[in-house]
Amino acid sequence: MATKEEKQKFDLYLLWRVLALAKPYKKVAILAVTLAVLLAPLSIARPRLIQKMVDDYIFVGDTSGLTFWALVIAGLLVLEALCRYSFVYSSNWLGQSVIRDLRVKVFSHINSLRLSYFDKTPIGTSTTRTISDIQSINSIFAEGVITILADLMSIIAVLAIMLTTSWRLTLICLTTMPFLMLASYVFKEAVKKSYQRVRTEIQRMNAFLQERITGMRIVQIFNAERGEARKFAEINKEYRKANIDAILYYAIFFPTVDIIAAASLALMVWWGAQDVARAGGVTLGALVAFPIYINMLFRPIRVLADKFNTLQMGLVASERVFKVIDRDDQIENTGSLQPERLRGEVEFRNVWFAYTGIDWILKDLSFKLKSGETLAIVGSTGSGKTTITNVINRFYEYQRGEILVDGEDLRQYELNALRSNMAMVLQDVFLFTGSVLENITLRDPDISRERVIEAAKLIGAHEFIDRLPGGYDYDVMERGATLSMGQRQLISFVRALVFDPDILILDEATSSVDPETEGIIQYAIEKLIDRRTSIVIAHRLSTIRNADNIMVLEKGEIKELGPHDELLQVEDGRYRELYEMQFLEAAE
Numbered sequence: 404m405a406t407k408e409e410k411q412k413f414d415l416y417l418l419w420r421v422l423a424l425a426k427p428y429k430k431v432a433i434l435a436v437t438l439a440v441l442l443a444p445l446s447i448a449r450p451r452l453i454q455k456m457v458d459d460y461i462f463v464g465d466t467s468g469l470t471f472w473a474l475v476i477a478g479l480l481v482l483e484a485l486c487r488y489s490f491v492y493s494s495n496w497l498g499q500s501v502i503r504d505l506r507v508k509v510f511s512h513i514n515s516l517r518l519s520y521f522d523k524t525p526i527g528t529s530t531t532r533t534i535s536d537i538q539s540i541n542s543i544f545a546e547g548v549i550t551i552l553a554d555l556m557s558i559i560a561v562l563a564i565m566l567t568t569s570w571r572l573t574l575i576c577l578t579t580m581p582f583l584m585l586a587s588y589v590f591k592e593a594v595k596k597s598y599q600r601v602r603t604e605i606q607r608m609n610a611f612l613q614e615r616i617t618g619m620r621i622v623q624i625f626n627a628e629r630g631e632a633r634k635f636a637e638i639n640k641e642y643r644k645a646n647i648d649a650i651l652y653y654a655i656f657f658p659t660v661d662i663i664a665a666a667s668l669a670l671m672v673w674w675g676a677q678d679v680a681r682a683g684g685v686t687l688g689a690l691v692a693f694p695i696y697i698n699m700l701f702r703p704i705r706v707l708a709d710k711f712n713t714l715q716m717g718l719v720a721s722e723r724v725f726k727v728i729d730r731d732d733q734i735e736n737t738g739s740l741q742p743e744r745l746r747g748e749v750e751f752r753n754v755w756f757a758y759t760g761i762d763w764i765l766k767d768l769s770f771k772l773k774s775g776e777t778l779a780i781v782g783s784t785g786s787g788k789t790t791i792t793n794v795i796n797r798f799y800e801y802q803r804g805e806i807l808v809d810g811e812d813l814r815q816y817e818l819n820a821l822r823s824n825m826a827m828v829l830q831d832v833f834l835f836t837g838s839v840l841e842n843i844t845l846r847d848p849d850i851s852r853e854r855v856i857e858a859a860k861l862i863g864a865h866e867f868i869d870r871l872p873g874g875y876d877y878d879v880m881e882r883g884a885t886l887s888m889g890q891r892q893l894i895s896f897v898r899a900l901v902f903d904p905d906i907l908i909l910d911e912a913t914s915s916v917d918p919e920t921e922g923i924i925q926y927a928i929e930k931l932i933d934r935r936t937s938i939v940i941a942h943r944l945s946t947i948r949n950a951d952n953i954m955v956l957e958k959g960e961i962k963e964l965g966p967h968d969e970l971l972q973v974e975d976g977r978y979r980e981l982y983e984m985q986f987l988e989a990a991e
């Protein structure tokens with residue numbers, strides 16, 4: 404456990420790090436701080452002038468200068484309003500600019516993390532970090548540091564003017580301070596706790612909702628709506644309770660401060676009136692100005708405790724965001740080879756791989772693919788087929804052995820150069836919200852519409868895309884929900900083809916489609932793998948038959964490897980068994 408001192412040091416470090424983010428906006432930051440400092444004397448000038456008007460003019464029955472001073476007060480009011488507007492605008496502008504930059508930074512960083520990070524981190528967490536946590540950092544600028552500074556400045560200024568006006572009256576007013584301090588402390592701690600609960604509950608609610616909506620089919624098909632609704636109602640109830648608790652503390656605290664302020668005022672009037680009557684040191688003007696001073700003193704104190712909490716919460720959020728940014732979990736990218744194109748030779752030499760520890764998923768794998776060859780991988784579920792494709796892409800790092808591409812170690816290639824020469828078609832096609840065209844080009848400006856159409860025509864997808872309302876501009880709903888499985892697959896084939904990869908990795912979908920679509924897909928795959936090195940996790944008899952080699956994988960080991968005809972000859976062979984049981988049956 405960190406000691407309180409360590410915690411404070413850490414908070415200061417976090418604060419410094421957050422403030423350092425404002426470096427590119429130094430001028431605006433200086434402007435905001437200057438305005439904060441300027442506002443304090445500006446706001447106390449008014450009551451001071453009122454005091455002067457009472458004492459120097461009204462009290463002595465001279466009305467000659469009243470208009471002038473009234474105009475000065477009005478002018479000051481306008482100036483203060485302008486300064487306050489500029490202050491609020493500049494501090495929020497600063498906060499929003501900083502978090503805009505930070506969001507981009509976090510998003511880019513998340514994009515570069517290894518896939519293993521996402522295996523361990525729920526999607527909801529990454530979204531929370533990029534959106535709501537960063538939003539809280541804005542409050543450090545907009546409601547935290549600079550406004551706290553402004554409030555402190557105005558407290559100091561008010562106290563100074565009060566003391567110079569009448570130190571006795573000031574001391575009378577301050578007798579209630581210990582009560583105020585105590586109330587602020589209790590409030591601050593209580594609200595902090597309930598806000599922490601609010602945050603936890605909202606995180607739970609986010610995660611729950613996200614998962615249920617994603618898995619809506621399962622919920623509905625198994626009639627789980629009622630159970631899920633009950634669970635949701637439970638989380639919702641906790642969320643409501645945490646919020647109400649927080650609001651309750653505000654409801655108690657603010658009237659308490661008002662009562663304390665009223666007590667100060669009452670004490671001041673009681674004592675001050677007697678003093679004026681006695682013709683002591685207090686002037687009538689001071690008695691008129693003091694209630695305004697008291698109001699000005701209590702107003703910032705009233706919100707200060709709350710602002711410290713906001714600052715604290717902003718710091719907690721910043722700690723989480725920095726944790727993501729500091730995560731050094733990228734795939735090592737130290738290679739320097741950046742070939743324009745690859746010949747497409749792939750070789751595995753005694754490759755071992757485990758997702759965790761020594762739980763080997765790939766065991767001593769060795770095989771070779773010549774340029775332009777197709778390798779079909781078959782094997783039972785969980786045998787490691789997808790894993791092979793994951794390590795070639797460097798989504799995950801293999802631990803032992805060597806993978807060579809065109810005779811060079813995979814790690815010798817610059818990651819982007821390597822990946823730009825490889826394409827992957829996943830079984831579970833993922834489409835983003837946007838047009839068909841955008842889903843194919845992935846917003847790469849170098850890929851023209853003509854090229855997309857050409858690729859679509861080549862693999863026989865053009866006709867179906869053209870028939871969609873709007874054609875290539877047809878709006879794909881989230882994850883492509885409005886398209887059929889076959890259509891989604893075809894779009895992902897075009898996507899792979901326009902990138903014209905030298906090595907293609909294809910995870911064939913197992914979902915059955917109607918015979919006509921099946922024909923189109925089969926044709927598309929043939930075109931796709933034609934004359935380029937391809938590794939296909941194969942489920943179609945046609946793909947397997949056409950492949951140069953077939954690898955039968957079992958528990959991460961190669962059981963058989965060779966061309967279709969050769970493997971079929973193996974007596975009691977695994978491929979022969981699979982072929983007869985699975986593929987022939989499916990084909991029939």
Ligand SMILES: Nc1ncnc2c1ncn2[C@@H]1O[C@H](COP(=O)(O)OP(=O)(O)OP(=O)(O)O)[C@@H](O)[C@H]1O
Nearest residue numbers: 522758759764782783784785786787788789790791
């Ligand atoms: N991200 C991961 N983290 C940890 N273990 C994983 C991960 N992905 C896969 N595995 C494990 O690795 C093993 C091989 O998985 P893989 O996905 O490569 O199998 P597969 O042959 O492609 O199976 P399928 O035909 O069902 O897609 C499985 O036991 C699986 O549980």
